[in-house]
Amino acid sequence: MPIPLFRPRLRAMARVKPALAAGALALAGATGAAVAEPIDYFQVEGVRYDAAVPTPESAFGYGLGERPVRHAAMVAYLRDLAQRSDRITVETAGYSHEGRPILFFQVTSPDNHARLDEIKAAHLKRTDPDSRTIARDNPAVVWLNYGVHGAESSAMDAAIPMLYHLAAAEGDAIDAMLDRSVLLITAIFNPDGHSRRINHVWRYGSEVPVTDPAHQQHQLWGTARVNHYWFDLNRQWLLQTQPESQAWLAKWHEWKPQVTADYHEMGTNSTFYFHPGIPARINPLILPRTRELAVEIAKSHVGFLDSEAKLYFGEEGFDNFYIGKGSTYPQINGSVGFLFEIGAARGGQIESPNGLRTYADNIRTHFRTSLTTVEGAIAQRTELHRFQRDFFDSAVEAGRKDDRRAFVFAAPGDAARAYHFLDVLKRHDIRVHALAEDVTVDDTRYRAGEAYVVPLTQPQYRMIAGIFDTATEFEENVFYDVSGWTLPEAYDLAYAPLGRRFDDDLLGTAIDQPAFPRYDAPPMSSYGYMFEWTPYYAPRALYRFLDAGAIARTALRPVSVDTSDGVVDFERGAVFVPLARQSVSAERLHEIAATVAGEDGVRVHAVTSGRTPTPGADLGGRDSFKVVTKPSVLLLHDDGIANYDAGEVWYQLDYRMRMPVTLRKKDQLGGLDWDRYTHIVLPGGYGVGLSDADTRRLKQWVQEGGTLVASRQGAQWAEDVLFPAKETDTNGEPTAEVEPFAYADLAIENARHVIGGALFATRVDITHPLGFGYLDSDLTSHRNTAETLRVPDSPIATVARYTDAPLVSGYASERRQSEIAGTPMMVHRRMGQGAVSLYADNPNFRATMLGTSKLFMNSLFFSTIVDRYRTPAEATAEADD
Template identity: 55%
Template structure:
């Protein structure tokens, strides 16, 4: 029999042997009410502890840099010697000189090294979150020349934590199934959290794939801070399969993104020596050059490597509960926390010891980027999306978030057989972020290795549906105003004599239509291209244009006009005022019987749970609910047979790992489709529909 507290450990267990600590510093158990390792640390208690710890320490400051979808704060802690904190802005300004090739040589040589520590990006990997606690206690309370010297030579940037919503789900699960006698059997429920698990955020996004895509508030918060500082070392703490030991970078030598300099890997190997020494002294099993790679640049340990930093991944064998059996015996959550604590210190101390080399590498990284840009046949990438300015500006905003310079195109250029002119934008390769810009636009189709840990392709202008091309000519005189992604506000719509018309190609057109229909306003959709007579002249629309007529409405005209102005401003949609129902196209008048159709409110149902992919389901939920503000009903697979299908207009089936719809429901679903229901399916969901419904 194993008692409740058998795997909890006193604070001393997690700390550095041979170091004395200031006993007046607030201890974690005084706030949590339990030792680390006894139960998961609640996020709200961690926030309280960190704020109290920082408030009483002259070595650290704390600020809230953002909030998760569930409104949990994301804390950013800066740790250094008191004299450094007193001149932090000066240190940062001098440090940033090094990331500009024109000012690199002006940076002071004796600046502290900037070290970044990521904690808790995957909610189910609890030691990746909870290790922040003993690390912060150590940094606040440790005494002696060793820690004083490290703090003098370092500015530590600590985010705690990256994914509070996922951690809250994981903590609640482990607490719910916690037992007086610890459950070591891997089959126990405590080790097997149900769908969607705790790995992802509120909308089931994998936040460790958000460094590149930047659609979630958590990732936007931390990347802003990352580029504000441009740290020289970035450490990322995780858990992996329970039968694995402990991993740290540099990773598989052959699987490295080609724009990462060879010198960066050399320094990763050198930094790895500090981790090896630490874990050898600990007698802990580990490995460092297999399984994990540095190819996909959108994760926390690889993104820094195309941005002048060393990115370091740490992985401990997973512990969903407090302790469990594994192929290597009983593994404990407390041991994982201790290993992450130790490698946090080896990262911090190693970076401080390598300070001069890291300074030199960061300066050379940006200088060599400019040199590589001059050798590149591509001088710029040009892109446009005239049919959807919102999508275009979202992409520009993304480039800005990655510190990539983008400009409005000045004049015309011909690239890849197409002419780009007014309304297009340019990303010149001659910039310090050359490697990042190239990585975002480049198409790589040949690889040195056939095996990848993650994705191997991510050409972002294609993901945004942009028309883009590589330009190999002279860019002199072609760069207009620098673009920052802010929207040029559309003109307020005039009161329509006959009808209001806007394009379906606008990104937020679905959100606008949903709001109009919800307000009881009738709208129609045009099935073919039309030329509409408006107050500003004849305007051409592709099929899918939305028409809000004056006729037959039950909502007063003044209220409709007020709402149209609101919709235009909220969604950046240009709404045109039609003067006549007659179009300049044969058989396509706005009141047409066959060429125009009435729109009805939609009531979509998204299948979740069971064997459905939470990533795929989360993307749909986020799009409809968060972006388009459209209500969508989420229903678990095991509840589908109990539903009244007449309540729903659309069924959404996403990727999955097995059958989605029970066999005895197929005939009912076919009847529902025949009666007018619509199925939207993709990936394995589409395969299932093709085999069973069509």
């Protein structure tokens, strides 16, 4: 009989509620064994614990650190602690994509709980410029993030001993701590990634611990790190496209904590890190006092770590520049942010140059530094109160002195894109108003009823600056993440500072809750329906018709059309769905049109005649309209393709556009029915190339009518294998003399020509079918590679090209700017019956580049309606024939 891999120890199970015990027993199964530590390993020395409060070991049937705790078991146990304790309340802040709850705990003394609303109100007065209240005796408000990266198990499981301690510890010390603080705890930030990681660890578990780093149990770092759609949620504090981040940020701003601690794991070979970060790499919006307070609070960590002779470091490796991370975002929102990173134990125990790394020790270290974070905050409580009051007062004053006065913005013709930007601003607690009167700035007319105003004199001034400002010069050129993220550019908005044009008369209604645009259903038409391609969700609308089996045509030129609303002018790319020759009933077409108007933010017009006032552009025209076919998309991933890039495509198509997309590992194309797909998407990554056999099949598939859409390194590979350069410089460039530099400057020199996630200006050919839907040619793209595409030999193949001075926001060396200037950002070429769309950048970057993502959608719907370019020689030959 085989030895069971799981031997539950249920000595204290009688103390656990029956439902909880049953849940723990149901989890019995194979997993990776690790060193199981008794509960006193996690209990604080000299502290009494209430025996009536179940220990984690009694609830789970195994000791903390022996194996990762499954999400359902953790949720049940932590809810049970809250139910038993008069110190803890719990609520569900939101749900992940896969429907798992994100728990939010409020922990303080029973007396504080009785007046929690009063404490919160007094605390929030510090953010009000009209209040001078400091409330020196108010508790310190501390936020603890557990588990934003699913692969970093100890960063999630540390919530368990922390909440157990807060529920069960007894004595004067814990009473004083809770009387002087309100602790806000989220567990778990990323439950989907967490569950993916745990399934992997349990799947490859063994009775005998395997400490070899090559063991399969220690892998799956990248795919477990992310959420369902493979997004790094620690980059979502600013961007706010995922439900997990939306849930926790709402609670964060509900409280505006004074200290925020963010727990992570890093590479196994590292020791333990905590903020402050690298002094020279601090976002200029962060006040110097923030760092000073971080240094003071960090002394509490040092005291504990030194007492146990643990190895640690600070002020190296990690920065505070990108404002969208969990430890940096708080610092421009009036909080002192801390990042904690510990060398990962991966599957449970793993060898490292610094000795054996164990999962239990990682959990304990994160738990104990959670306590020292609270202790440090309490010790600095009076200073934190003063700092937060001064932070928001100075923000309002800085906004009052800013000559820009206010920003105005609009998304002409696309209310949905404006809605998404408004939603982001409101999630960051930024006050926004509708524009009350038309105003012109730099020859751009911003219209009342379409545009919005963000006044700078408000407590969130620094956050506004972080969102709207552009920066291209930096003290250092080394970045842990992107260096440019100007969101109005990412959303392809028209925007400008108002300066002296601003006065209070321009401030219309405050936008308390942005509303997604919805339109009335068009009347039943006897001829067909038509809508613009400009709205962001027009591709979703078109797919609804195509998926129902309807025929749809797109306008190749601007056209005026007779509708039930009168004559309506449509731009290139407008979609016409006729009633003629449809296999779909007229009633069903009207039903779809009503759904599009009500759910997709797209106004649909009922057409009354096929004859148009536009000469040579009747709706049945041969040259003015072309039929659009339904895309069937295959998305390649894994095997060298970046999960982030692939996940952003998946999210764009599935979640936003409601289009099915087939996911396939890049190296598993054997046996694939290629004819099923109209489009194959090859994202970026370092290892994107296909095998020789798959490359040959890809070429054949494109020649037969398929469309390849490739971005970043995927575009580089596709350009090289599908359109190799006709001429090669065999002479080479003369070798430049090497200029020596000090080894200490190696990191800076290595990064000198790396592009730090910057924004670049392009010009789009809006007459090209793949440029349809844009009302002007200016478009900003996100770039984080130095590779460029070649200028194609076809004069119409370059759909978007970088400008001569392309850098808009972020870091790029002058050399890189010169190399990129004038090169293609997007190339679209016909190949046989098919086509190839190449993107030098990632058009779907972090689901935030709403401007360039329309180009990507055009590649799916309009790729093969593009006419071919014929050289003069080819045209002459055809004429002779």
